Amino acid sequence: MLLLEDIHKRFGDRIILKNVSFHIQPGERAAILGGNGSGKSTLFKIIIGEEMADQGKIRFFPSDLNWFYMPQNRDLSDSDTIDDFLLNQHESIETLQRKLELLSMKMEEMPDNPDLHISYDAVLMELSRASTRQKNPEPLLDLFGLSRFNLQTPIQLLSGGQRTRLFLAAAYQSQARLLLLDEPTNDLDEQMLSWLEKYFCSFSGAILYVSHDRAFINQTATKILELDAINHTIKEYMGNYEDWLAKKKFERESELAAWNRQQTEISQLKDAALRIRSSTKMHRGGKTDSGDKLAAGFFMNRSRKTIKRAVQIENRLNQLMTEDKKEKPVQRWKMKIDFLNPGYSGDMVLSLQNMSVGYDGVPLISDINLDLTRGQTCVLIGPNGCGKTTLLKTITGELQPISGILKLGVNMRIGKIAQILDRSLFQSNALESIQKLSKLNETEVRRFLSYYxxxxxxxxxxxxxxxxxxxxRLALASFAVQGKNFLVMDEPLNHLDIESREQFGEALLQFQGTVLAVVHDRYFSDQVADIIWEIKDHKILVS
Known part of the structure; x- marks a missing residue:
């Protein structure tokens, strides 16, 4: 269904993709794994034609294959309605009818052209789908948990998870045979993740996707495409996430063993060559200087043979250190999060008493009576649109509670990461962003940023x-350098690669302050959570 051959891409002097080749067959679900900035989203943009490759070919089978693309950035126009969005994902009925008329005219001129017949059938099928979509969109909203909204609801009223659901609804509605999905699991709650897993596994077409949700990849992937940020190539592994982990471990152990064997052989050859060379040195007054021609010839011949053996050893040594050289397996850099000197706070960090939160006097969550104490890590979960972001905004002072009392402890220094990254908060680059937030000199800033x-x-x-x-990663660095002691984070794992998520979890385990975070990554929650607040039926349950 999709074939990539020898794709190359660079931006200026920076290589992004090099000799990337793979294919996707019907029934396959291929997950692309790679670190942040390794070129995953760029690869998608090249496939759909938004970016041009410097070299290589991309082919769809058939050539008019119906595909759907879900971008990583779900920045939608706040002035659009749900209906506007769904209609804009596809060509209008009028446009499709015009295409049919043009194709019909061309077929009259070239009745034996098979490509025209294929294109006509494809447009006719899409016209049929468009008529169905226009007649009955409401069941689609119900299927994706958006039934509370009507088609004229402004998109600005949707939460991050609901926007992701809307994109997935458009993908489902498209009836595409090839789905190209860039981080489709971001912001989704447990219920929707479970539905998406089942949908992936029952999909008869092909899916190429990026996700950093390890549990989701493990449940859905039939093969892994690993995009290496160092050599910029893709390597294919059949199986799911756990299969990939096992194969990577075996690969690394095998490569390390082979490298160690070669290093041992090189060391032994060097020692042997040195010994042989030393033994061939002729000293004045030795038997070759005795005047005995027979003895001189015997020892000279032996020396020549020894030197020949030394040359053979040195040639082998040279081969091992050049054309047959095995590189030592590289230990990939991992993010190291260092929260700089979080300020001391009292034991009581947050107290919510008889509180309700919501918008325009309409509560999303009621009867909140909860406390957080110093050192706790609390994970907040619940369905998309249930009020998680609203609660965090109320705690950080962006919204006022509808009723009740909110108390913060003494000397609280709140640091917040919002659900949608705001690039305007950064300076022109990472160096200037951290310099503005700290008293570190340039050398210290560079060292600090290397952790990220x-x-x-x-x-x-x-x-x-x-x-x-x-x-x-830059947001986390900005966050950490300010020495906050109460971290309030709305989906902080979004867009972080798998290794960075693991490092972030380890950093939070060492953090001396308090954490309240909305997280849907099941591995991560199991790793860090001391307490879980679950929003259910407009209440918060504690576990």
Whole structure:
């Protein structure tokens, strides 16, 4: 259904993709794995034609294959309605009818052209689908948990998870045979993730997707396409996430063993060559200087043979250190989060008493009576649109509670990461962003940013050119350098690659302050949560 051959892409001097080749067959669900900034989203943009490859070919089978693309950035026009969005994902009935008329005219001129017949049938099928979509869109909203909204609801009223659901509804509505989905699991609650897993596994077409949700990949992937950020190529592994982990572990152990064997052989050959060379040295006054020609010839011949053996050893040594050289397996850099000196707070961090939160006097959550104490890590979960973001905004002072009392402890220094990354909060690049927030000199800032995988000239990449994952890491760095003691985070894992999620979890386990975070990553919640607040039926349950 999709074939990529020898794709190359660079931006200026920076190589993004090199010799990327793979194919996707019907029934396959291929998950692309790779670090932030490795080129995953760029690859999608090349496939759909939004970016041009410097070299290589992309082919769809058939050539007029119906595909659907879900971008990583779900920035929708707030002035649009749900109906506007769904209609804009497809060509209008009028446009499709005009296409049919043009194709019909061409077929009269070239009745034996098979490509025209294929294109005509494809447009006719899409016209049929468009008529069905226009007649009955309401069941679609119900299927994706959006039945509370009507088609004229402004998109600005939807939460992040509800916007993701809307994109998935458009994908489902498209009846595409190939789905190209860039982080479709971001912001989705447990219920929707479970539905999506089942949909993926029953889909008869092909799916190419990026996700950092390890549990989701494990349940859905039939093969892994690993995009290496160092050599910029893709390597294919059949199976799911756990299969990939096992194969990667075996690969690394095998490569390390082979490298160690070669290093041992090199060391032994060096020692042997040195011994042989030493033994061939002729000293004045030795038997070759005795005047005995027979003895001199015997020892000279032996020396020649020894030297020949030494040359053979050195040739083998040279081969091992050049054309047959095995590189030591590289230990990939991982993000190291360092929260700088979080300020001391009292034991009581947050107290919510008889509180209700919502908008325009309409409560989303009521009867909240909860406390957080110093050192706790609390994960907030619940269905999309249930009020998680609203609660966090109320705690950080962006919204006022509808009723009740909210108390913060003494000397609380709140640091907040919002659900949607705001690039305008950054300066022109990572270096200037951290310099503005700290008293560190340039050398110290560079060292600090290296913890967040900004190396060398990475610190000068313009903020608008950073990938979403790089922006997420810079947001964490900005957050950490200010020494906050109460972290309030709305989906902080969005766009972080798998290794960075693991490092973030380990950092939170070492954090001396208090954490309240909305998280849908099941691995991560199990790793860090001391307490879980679950929003259900407009109440918060504690576990």
């Amino acid at each position: 995988l900004f190396f060398g000239d990475d610190v000068y990449i313009p903020s608008e050119r950073l990938s979403n994952g790089q922006c997420a």
